[in-house]
Amino acid sequence: MAKVKKEGIMRESFGSWTRTGSPWVWLNAGAVAISVVMVIGLLALIAVRGLGHFWPASIIEADVRAADGSLHHITGELTDSLTVPAEQVRASGVAIPADQETVTRYLVKIGNRDVYGTDFRWVLKDQIENADYPEALMAVERREWGNFYGYLISVKQDGQVIAQQAVGENSIWPEFEKRIARALTIHEEIYQIEKHEIGRINYAMERLRLKQRSLELKGKDTPQAITEIQTERRVLDAEYKVLQQKLGDLYVEANRDSFVAQAMDGQQIEVSVSKVVRAFQPNMMHLGNKIVFYGEKLWEFMTDEPREANTEGGIFPAIFGTVMMVLLMSVMVTPFGVIAAVYLREYAKQGFVTRMIRIAVNNLAGVPSIVYGVFGLGFFVYFLGGHIDDLFFPEALPAPTFGTPGLMWASITLALLTVPVVIVATEEGLARIPRSVREGSLALGATKAETLWRVVLPMASPAMMTGVILAVARAAGEVAPLMLVGVVKLAPSLPLDGNYPFIHLDQKFMHLGFHIYDVGxxxxxxxAARPLVYATALLLVIVIALLNMSAVAIRNHLREKYKSLEM
Known part of the structure; x- marks a missing residue:
């Protein structure tokens, strides 16, 4: 009897505990905790895999015994390891002890792609013999063909040897570094001339050509106007010839020096110093040197342009394109979303049509993004852009100006994709403002427009910023629609430069999300691309977080500013 009574009490206690809702609170708390742990774990994995790529790994020199018993020399970095079943290795003809169940494989970055045709090679741990880490081994990061690993033999100037050493020595390394520093200085001068000065002249020449074509179409190509254009063109031609001569001299200077190095198979390779980005000897570096090297590589990754099919160099154009597109999208989506929400909440008659519009807005938020990309390509690019070219840029036809994918169409497409989010968030913010606030303002003599502009919208501004934050978070990570309306693998120039009109909305651009897809x-x-995928993904998360934190800071400021109005 006591047992039955005790069970009844426990059942009643559990029932009352369940009715309080505590189980659901604990269930939600557990789900949130698991989600947070998973997100942190994912970010930690991306950070370790991505940021570890820039650390200067030691270079190993070893012999690898092949299946036929012969030895092959190998030099490179151990970049990854993998444990595989021994049976899988035995099937390839490699002798593995019968009692061994698993085998460890190392992925060695041997570099020297121009010599061996590949950058990486898988090697079994059991096949490695006589492993060593000689201090004289060097890694040379080149502008083409990836890294070169080997021993420095000699340094040449105009084909003549000016410094030489035996294999394994390190006496001419200071001379080698001095030649590299000189070549980098010349390369920077060449870059400035080609990218900026000659680029400016080419841009001005193209504008003169379009100006002359425009005069011809309008029938205003008078001899005086043509003469003025030809005079300007001659001035630009004279500047171009001076720069071209200077550029030729710099190229001769840049190609003056070269070096000879021995690869892992004993082959001696001569490489122009002008092709070298940096050379270093990781086996000689202490911790301080490695930290400095790591910082330089990380800075280069964030500020330099990509090279070698986006597997080397930096991703600054992709960072710039992503941020600029998101800012333009925010400027476009905010007024349209706010105006639509204000009309639906403050002016529209609440009835069947308004309910249908709200349902349509909510449905638009669930439309797949690629559909917006197809719409943007068909309507914005081909229809609207084509008519803009016919009306305002006939001199450039048949080459399109706005009738081709570009930054403006990408921003407008993403603004259209995210405007439902802003509408819903703004309308909810307007609905939370008490009716008494509006009536008090009207009672004091303010018009409805003044009440809306000076009272209602400031109080609803935190909700607007919430909508913008959600829009930024979604737009910054979208890739599918951008592939159709403006993003490219490699953009030759930034959409913002020193040439009039400075912001080139018709240009194609790079994007971090598409860069991840392309590299991966x-x-x-x-x-070679795998670690860059992780590094770029981490950077994309950081960029989105910074954009969101900026919007959150603005929202919090507005919330504090207008808190007194809500009380």
Whole structure:
């Protein structure tokens, strides 16, 4: 009897505990905790895999015994390891002890792609013999063909040897570094001339050509106007010839020096110093040197342009394009979303049509993004852009100006994609403002427009910023629609430069999301691209977080500013 009574009490206690809702609170708390742990774990994985790529790894020199018993020399970095079943290795003809169940494989970055045709090679741990880490081994990061690993033999100037050493020595390394520093200085001068000065002249020449064509179409190509254009063109031609002569001299200077190095198979290779980005000897570096090197590589990754099919160099154009597109999208989506929400909440008659519009807005938020991309390509690019070219840029036809994918159409497409989010968030903010606030303002003599502009909208501004934050978070990570309306693998120039009109909304641009897709799935060198995928993904998360934190800071400021109005 006591047992039955005790069970009844426990059942009643559990029932009352369940009715309080505590189980659901604990269930939600557990789900949130698991989600947070998973997100932190994912970010930690991306950070370790991505940021570890820039650390200067030691270079190993070893012999690898092949299946036939012969030895092959190998030099490179151990970049990854993988444990595989021994049976899988035995099937390839490699002798593995019968009692061994698993085998460890190392992925060695051997570099020297121009010599061996590949950057990476898988090696079994059991096949490695006589492993060593000689201090004289060097890694040379080149502008083409990836890294070169080997021993420095000699330094040449105009084909003549000016410094030489035996294999394994390190006496001419200071001379080698001095030549590299000189070549980098010349390369920077060449870059400035080609990218900026000659680029400015080419841009001005193209504008003169379009100006002359415009005069011809309008029938205003008088001899005086043509003479003025030809005079300007001659001035630009004279500047171009001076720069071209200077550029030729710099190229001669840049190609003056070269070096000879020995690869892992004993082959001696001569490389122009002008092709070298940096050379270093990681086996000689202490911790301080490695930290400095790591900082330089990380800074280069964030500020330099990509090279080698986006598997080397930096991703600054992609960072710039992503931020600029998101800012333009925010400027476009905010007024349209706010105006639509104000009309629906403050002016529209609440009835069947208004309910249908709200349902349509909510449904638009769930439309797949690629549909917006197809719409943007068909309507904005081909229809609207084509008519803009016919009306305002006939001199450039048949080459399109706005009738081709570009930054403006990408921003407008993403603004259209995210405007439902802003409408819903703003309308909810307007609905939370008490009716008494509006009536008090009207009672004091303010018009409805003044009440809306000076009272209602300031109080609803935190909700507007919430909508913008959600829009930024979604737009910054979208890739599918951008592939159709403006994003490219490699953009030759930034959409913002020193040439009039300074912001070139018709230009194509790079994007971090598309860069991840391109490097991860379209790269011809998968092993070299894999760590860059992680690094770029981490950077994209950081960029989105910074954009969101900026919007959150603005929202919090507005919330504090207008808190007194809500009380």
């Amino acid at each position: 799935f379209q790269s011809p060198n998968v092993e």
